[in-house]
Amino acid sequence: MQTVGIVGVGLIGASFGLALRKSGFSGEIIGVSSEPALAAGLACGAISSSATLPAAAERADLLYLAQTVDRILQTIPELAPALRPGALVTDAGSTKKQIVACALAHLPAGSFLGGHPLAGKEKRGPEAADAELFRDRPYVLTPVGAASPEASALREALASFGAVVVEISPEEHDAALALTSHLPQLASTALAATLQRSANPHAARIFGNGLLDMTRLALSSADLWRSILVTNRSEVSMAIDSYIEILQQLKRTLGEREMTNTFEEGALLARSIRKLPLTK
Amino acid sequence: MQTVGIVGVGLIGASFGLALRKSGFSGEIIGVSSEPALAAGLACGAISSSATLPAAAERADLLYLAQTVDRILQTIPELAPALRPGALVTDAGSTKKQIVACALAHLPAGSFLGGHPLAGKEKRGPEAADAELFRDRPYVLTPVGAASPEASALREALASFGAVVVEISPEEHDAALALTSHLPQLASTALAATLQRSANPHAARIFGNGLLDMTRLALSSADLWRSILVTNRSEVSMAIDSYIEILQQLKRTLGEREMTNTFEEGALLARSIRKLPLTK
Numbered sequence: 001m002q003t004v005g006i007v008g009v010g011l012i013g014a015s016f017g018l019a020l021r022k023s024g025f026s027g028e029i030i031g032v033s034s035e036p037a038l039a040a041g042l043a044c045g046a047i048s049s050s051a052t053l054p055a056a057a058e059r060a061d062l063l064y065l066a067q068t069v070d071r072i073l074q075t076i077p078e079l080a081p082a083l084r085p086g087a088l089v090t091d092a093g094s095t096k097k098q099i100v101a102c103a104l105a106h107l108p109a110g111s112f113l114g115g116h117p118l119a120g121k122e123k124r125g126p127e128a129a130d131a132e133l134f135r136d137r138p139y140v141l142t143p144v145g146a147a148s149p150e151a152s153a154l155r156e157a158l159a160s161f162g163a164v165v166v167e168i169s170p171e172e173h174d175a176a177l178a179l180t181s182h183l184p185q186l187a188s189t190a191l192a193a194t195l196q197r198s199a200n201p202h203a204a205r206i207f208g209n210g211l212l213d214m215t216r217l218a219l220s221s222a223d224l225w226r227s228i229l230v231t232n233r234s235e236v237s238m239a240i241d242s243y244i245e246i247l248q249q250l251k252r253t254l255g256e257r258e259m260t261n262t263f264e265e266g267a268l269l270a271r272s273i274r275k276l277p278l279t280k
Numbered sequence: 281m282q283t284v285g286i287v288g289v290g291l292i293g294a295s296f297g298l299a300l301r302k303s304g305f306s307g308e309i310i311g312v313s314s315e316p317a318l319a320a321g322l323a324c325g326a327i328s329s330s331a332t333l334p335a336a337a338e339r340a341d342l343l344y345l346a347q348t349v350d351r352i353l354q355t356i357p358e359l360a361p362a363l364r365p366g367a368l369v370t371d372a373g374s375t376k377k378q379i380v381a382c383a384l385a386h387l388p389a390g391s392f393l394g395g396h397p398l399a400g401k402e403k404r405g406p407e408a409a410d411a412e413l414f415r416d417r418p419y420v421l422t423p424v425g426a427a428s429p430e431a432s433a434l435r436e437a438l439a440s441f442g443a444v445v446v447e448i449s450p451e452e453h454d455a456a457l458a459l460t461s462h463l464p465q466l467a468s469t470a471l472a473a474t475l476q477r478s479a480n481p482h483a484a485r486i487f488g489n490g491l492l493d494m495t496r497l498a499l500s501s502a503d504l505w506r507s508i509l510v511t512n513r514s515e516v517s518m519a520i521d522s523y524i525e526i527l528q529q530l531k532r533t534l535g536e537r538e539m540t541n542t543f544e545e546g547a548l549l550a551r552s553i554r555k556l557p558l559t560k
Contacts, residue, residue: 118486173482175480175482176483176486189530192546193543194463195460200455202453202456205446206398206446208398208417209400214497218549230534239474243471247466247470247524251516251517254516256510266473269472269498270499
């Protein structure tokens, strides 16, 4: 791996560049992004040059697509004609089935390895980039079919970042994330919208910290979420159905002994995701 | 106000005692609680003596019931025969309609003023007590009918604690809290239970910080919540219905432009409860 292209120099893309540098990578890191993002990426050292997408695709051994899902789906066919033989394309998109299918349709066999770092921050943009962003966080890879020789270089890089690499299929990824990310987002948005729509005059002033926790995700914009949800619609629909079923069960058993079972199931999950170390 | 009785020397009860002392109160503070809670309350200075409930009721000008809702509903009829003439009873229970009705049925007119401090901590018990627990937090009072002269002493004390006192009816309180506290608890428990019940092998290992936010309340025990939910069943049922309706709407519009409206409604509430100062 001698030349890397980062397409989308935001929080994730710029953090990938910084983490590569910290791990000892001394080759060129070409940024493909908006002017302000390129300037910020150059300033913090996340990228060392900039280029158009075709120019970066011609030269990079590894192309890292750190865009939103809808943009990644546009980028893949665009970069295909220019892709350097033997190069690896990977991405950091929040859903994997449609992106992997798009890559299989447009890119040479073995040249794509889907990815999804479960890493983030309250702040977005390259200004918030951090070489340690991936440490101790899950990083999903979804290998399908033949593997490029560059894939092992990517795996080594992620290991050196301290990421907890989890390798599963695109389908397994999307089913899991429907539960652990997409449903929580909708649960938060729906909760906040319920209070907003209630027009209860006290809903925005008599509350404890629990409501702040439960509405933090509701600050997210629909622009980011639309392409995530549209590319995982059936899994998310099933997750909403399961959620509604349990809410209805809680409603039927409000305050009764039977309700305790549901509280215990919930507490079991809530404890397990706090206590357990993240392991393969 | 010369003698205060605190029934239930836990986080809230002991914090009330410490806050009273900090505001300059120099009278006796009698604790009524379990042996370990009394010992911890005496050790930190939240109470200055201990007694049985009838003995405390005979001597206190102000009785502060800082128990769970079900225990408060038991305590009120028990303390009634011993209550000192002219004394005020107040409480810190999480629902108000049934507690206020119970007090109206058992206590002399004007001797009860319902309360609910929206203050808390991750840690419970008198060991976590804090004289500043109520500062800048909403403190609901639900006056009904005649007012005891001691009621103004309580209001002055709460003001001196830095609490943001909000005076509304018990019905308004319970309708608001169904939305801002009881529904969020059930939304969190149901979310965690959905993941637990899915038996998805990756649900407990591939997740971001959003899931941690959304499942923090799910750590709560059903024991605490049963009496809250049972005493606010109709308001909570309506809140669940509204929530399910919005979830179904999100499901129908997943990834479509129409979904944006619901995200915007939710973001509006989420922003308003963060930006706005807590005012009357």
